[in-house]
Amino acid sequence: xxxxxxxxxxxxxxxxxxxxxxxxxxxxxxxxxxxxxxxxxxxxxxxxxxxxxxxxxxxxxxxxxxxxxxxxxxxxxxxxxxxxxxxxxxxxxxxxxxxxxxxxxxxxxxxxxxxxxxxxxxxxxxxxxxxxxxxxxxxxxxxxxxxxxxxxxxxxxxxxxxxxxxxxxxxxxxxxxxxxxxxxxxxxxxxxxxxxxxxxxxxxxxxxxxxxxxxxxxxxxxxxxxxxxxxxxxxxxxxxxxxxxxxxxxxxxxxxxxxxxxxxxxxxxxxxxxxxxxxxxxxxxxxxxxxxxxxxxxxxxxxxxxxxxxxxxxxxxxxxxxxxxxxxxxxxxxxxxxxxxxxxxxxxxxxxxxxxxxxxxxxxxxxxxxxxxxxxxxxxxxxxxxxxxxxxxxxxxxxxxxxxxxxxxxxxxxxxxxxxxxxxxxxxxxxxxxxxxxxxxxxxxxxxxxxxxxxxxxxxxxxxxxxxxxxxxxxxxxxxxxxxxxxxxxxxxxxxxxxxxxxxxxxxxxxxxxxxxxxxxxxxxxxxxxxxxxxxxxxxxxxxxxxxxxxxxxx
Amino acid sequence: xxxxxxxxxxxxxxxxxxxxxxxxxxxxxxxxxxxxxxxxxxxxxxxxxxxxxxxxxxxxxxxxxxxxxxxxxxxxxxxxxxxxxxxxxxxxxxxxxxxxxxxxxxxxxxxxxxxxxxxxxxxxxxxxxxxxxxxxxxxxxxxxxxxxxxxxxxxxxxxxxxxxxxxxxxxxxxxxxxxxxxxxxxxxxxxxxxxxxxxxxxxxxxxxxxxxxxxxxxxxxx
Numbered sequence: 001x002x003x004x005x006x007x008x009x010x011x012x013x014x015x016x017x018x019x020x021x022x023x024x025x026x027x028x029x030x031x032x033x034x035x036x037x038x039x040x041x042x043x044x045x046x047x048x049x050x051x052x053x054x055x056x057x058x059x060x061x062x063x064x065x066x067x068x069x070x071x072x073x074x075x076x077x078x079x080x081x082x083x084x085x086x087x088x089x090x091x092x093x094x095x096x097x098x099x100x101x102x103x104x105x106x107x108x109x110x111x112x113x114x115x116x117x118x119x120x121x122x123x124x125x126x127x128x129x130x131x132x133x134x135x136x137x138x139x140x141x142x143x144x145x146x147x148x149x150x151x152x153x154x155x156x157x158x159x160x161x162x163x164x165x166x167x168x169x170x171x172x173x174x175x176x177x178x179x180x181x182x183x184x185x186x187x188x189x190x191x192x193x194x195x196x197x198x199x200x201x202x203x204x205x206x207x208x209x210x211x212x213x214x215x216x217x218x219x220x221x222x223x224x225x226x227x228x229x230x231x232x233x234x235x236x237x238x239x240x241x242x243x244x245x246x247x248x249x250x251x252x253x254x255x256x257x258x259x260x261x262x263x264x265x266x267x268x269x270x271x272x273x274x275x276x277x278x279x280x281x282x283x284x285x286x287x288x289x290x291x292x293x294x295x296x297x298x299x300x301x302x303x304x305x306x307x308x309x310x311x312x313x314x315x316x317x318x319x320x321x322x323x324x325x326x327x328x329x330x331x332x333x334x335x336x337x338x339x340x341x342x343x344x345x346x347x348x349x350x351x352x353x354x355x356x357x358x359x360x361x362x363x364x365x366x367x368x369x370x371x372x373x374x375x376x377x378x379x380x381x382x383x384x385x386x387x388x389x390x391x392x393x394x395x396x397x398x399x400x401x402x403x404x405x406x407x408x409x410x411x412x413x414x415x416x417x418x419x420x421x422x423x424x425x426x427x428x429x430x431x432x433x434x435x436x437x438x439x440x441x442x443x444x445x446x447x448x449x450x451x452x453x454x455x456x457x458x459x460x461x462x463x464x465x466x467x468x469x470x471x472x473x474x475x476x477x478x479x480x481x482x483x484x485x486x487x488x489x490x491x492x493x494x495x496x497x498x499x500x501x502x503x504x505x506x507x508x509x510x511x512x513x514x515x516x517x518x519x520x521x522x523x524x525x526x527x528x529x530x531x532x533x534x535x536x537x538x539x540x541x542x543x544x545x546x547x548x549x550x551x552x553x554x555x
Numbered sequence: 556x557x558x559x560x561x562x563x564x565x566x567x568x569x570x571x572x573x574x575x576x577x578x579x580x581x582x583x584x585x586x587x588x589x590x591x592x593x594x595x596x597x598x599x600x601x602x603x604x605x606x607x608x609x610x611x612x613x614x615x616x617x618x619x620x621x622x623x624x625x626x627x628x629x630x631x632x633x634x635x636x637x638x639x640x641x642x643x644x645x646x647x648x649x650x651x652x653x654x655x656x657x658x659x660x661x662x663x664x665x666x667x668x669x670x671x672x673x674x675x676x677x678x679x680x681x682x683x684x685x686x687x688x689x690x691x692x693x694x695x696x697x698x699x700x701x702x703x704x705x706x707x708x709x710x711x712x713x714x715x716x717x718x719x720x721x722x723x724x725x726x727x728x729x730x731x732x733x734x735x736x737x738x739x740x741x742x743x744x745x746x747x748x749x750x751x752x753x754x755x756x757x758x759x760x761x762x763x764x765x766x767x768x769x770x771x772x773x774x775x776x777x
Contacts, residue, residue, distance in 0.1 A: 108662070110635030143662070220651035222653070223636050226640075445728050
């Protein structure tokens with residue numbers, strides 16, 4: 001154990017931990033301001049914002065300080081290190097550094113998208129001088145709108161921390177960005193004709209501590225102080241990146257990665273970052289429908305749920321063909337459990353199959369060289385399996401089916417043969433999940449209940465249509481590729497007419513009152529040993545490990 | 556209770572006892588009649604002949620809003636949405652858009668600007684929040700409309716108000732600051748103290764205009 005003293009407060013640091021002064025100070029709640037340092041990137045110590053006084057406590061208790069200020073990001077701590085970050089000397093250095101950083105900054109905070117979450121604003125307020133002594137005209141450089149398809153560069157706001165440059169070199173590996181020219185002519189730029197269009201490009205906007213790199217998608221849409229953030233999980237692939245969903249007045253404006261070492265680290269891919277647009281699509285299913293005289297007719301939820309329930313129970317009583325359900329990998333674990341266990345209770349021979357999963361071929365690993373080959377060590381992976389909760393749904397099905405598994409293709413076969421009397425198909429994949437021929441096969445099922453968010457070819461055969469919600473409209477647990485269970489949370493309401501899937505299933509399965517996720521999770525945890533950790537309080541923070549992975553951790 | 560009664564700053568007063576004349580109420584009635592008589596005999600007119608005669612309002616009267624134009628007749632607003640943020644009635648909604656490339660002095664302008672004159676409480680916070688003095692309240696108070704939509708003022712209507720009132724002596728352009736607003740124009744800062752305290756030996760504290768160090772004409776002292 002090593003003991004480090006930060007501003008007179010002592011902090012114990014593990015013997016295997018390699019921390020710098022900023023991280024050590026954060027342990028005792030002392031913030032050392034920094035622009036260029038980022039925990040995932042290499043250290044350049046170029047912004048000089050984290051200058052602190054550092055010394056060493058000798059064995060006899062004497063403290064010997066280094067005569068000059070040293071950058072906290074570049075200085076590792078060891079046993080006996082003394083850090084002083086609140087002395088007059090340090091404060092004066094911060095003031096001077098900020099004054100230099102702001103010399104050519106345009107101070108266009110009112111029209112800057114970063115205003116409100118800008119480190120220049122925050123640190124100027126906390127540590128800065130509050131006014132400028134520059135008497136000369138500012139050096140204003142032209143904006144670069146062409147720097148990427150999704151990002152734009154306001155060159156004059158840049159403070160040359162080079163986080164974006166290091167990101168493209170170290171994380172994405174594509175190295176599009178670099179610093180050109182020198183001194184006060186320094187600028188971030190691209191090689192002509194090679195814009196920043198790598199699959200992780202959006203991250204440079206997040207890591208930019210000022211408003212220099214902005215997302216074209218979010219540009220001028222909202223002021224950030226209007227946005228309300230909700231912690232959630234990206235459903236784009238089975239990596240299950242932790243995210244925050246930012247919304248205002250029932251409209252999602254952006255999705256940002258949330259730091260979670262258990263899931264993905266600090267970043268997320270552009271596919272997930274911009275992949276939520278279908279939530280506000282005009283195509284969304286927004287009315288519960290029932291087929292009458294060969295035509296789908298709009299109805300209301302109360303009538304529809306009664307009809308669906310009686311259709312299923314009658315089907316079981318008549319015993320003409322089996323009851324089957326397609327549980328989509330886009331469902332939450334709670335939803336899969338509610339539907340699956342209810343159907344099993346009505347019809348013990350009900351077939352539950354996992355829905356089809358889109359697969360993009362191979363995992364994309366980063367950093368990549370220019371030929372697309374991954375370079376060790378791997379820092380980020382976009383997985384080929386494009387569904388958020390295959391593992392969770394599979395665990396529920398495995399438990400309820402007692403190990404006798406039926407695949408989606410086998411169910412299609414059974415349906416085509418006409419031996420499925422009632423089919424409850426849950427969709428949810430925004431890019432479509434069923435082909436024409438599969439839909440044709442399902443049309444042979446006597447009663448076809450479709451719960452989906454967007455129209456598909458299955459609708460023309462559907463007896464009942466239950467419009468559901470997208471991932472920003474519902475709550476529940478999704479389990480990623482490594483068995484990490486995380487909570488997605490509701491941030492906006494469903495469009496009028498549709499309902500979050502959990503509420504549909506809660507009402508359908510005749511549970512009373514509002515949806516109680518905690519109660520369902522307790523049911524699941526009691527029934528399925530692999531998912532027993534779902535009741536842990538840690539689920540609300542960074543998630544809990546489930547299944548085989550949990551046993552490995554426990555051992 | 557015991558805590559508060561002990562405090563010496565609180566003095567408890569009793570209702571005074573009524574005397575003989577007070578109980579008859581005669582002095583109070585006479586006092587009231589005196590006021591009535593004074594008003595009956597006074598010759599001063601207080602009735603305003605509105606609408607034939609319009610009142611002369613003070614210059615700081617806060618009426619219908621206008622969106623100012625700049626020298627090139629473009630809307631002065633830069634869609635920073637500070638007014639919408641400051642508005643306590645939540646009556647302003649703005650959609651920003653990137654400015655055309657030929658507008659070199661700004662990044663952003665309002666695609667739509669809607670102000671609900673019915674919801675507005677005419678507090679003038681928008682005017683105060685605006686960093687470029689684009690929104691101002693005029694003297695117009697007789698605002699009528701036949702529907703709610705009539706009084707939902709769009710960008711065009713607000714610019715129209717400016718065109719109507721720009722020559723009016725009651726609605727002078729209140730400031731003539733530049734395109735980026737007062738925040739950026741540090742050269743001519745008023746002689747106020749800097750926003751943060753500075754030590755006395757700081758150069759800026761000694762300058763005649765705080766926040767600005769004039770290097771010209773001081774070569775000998777450097």
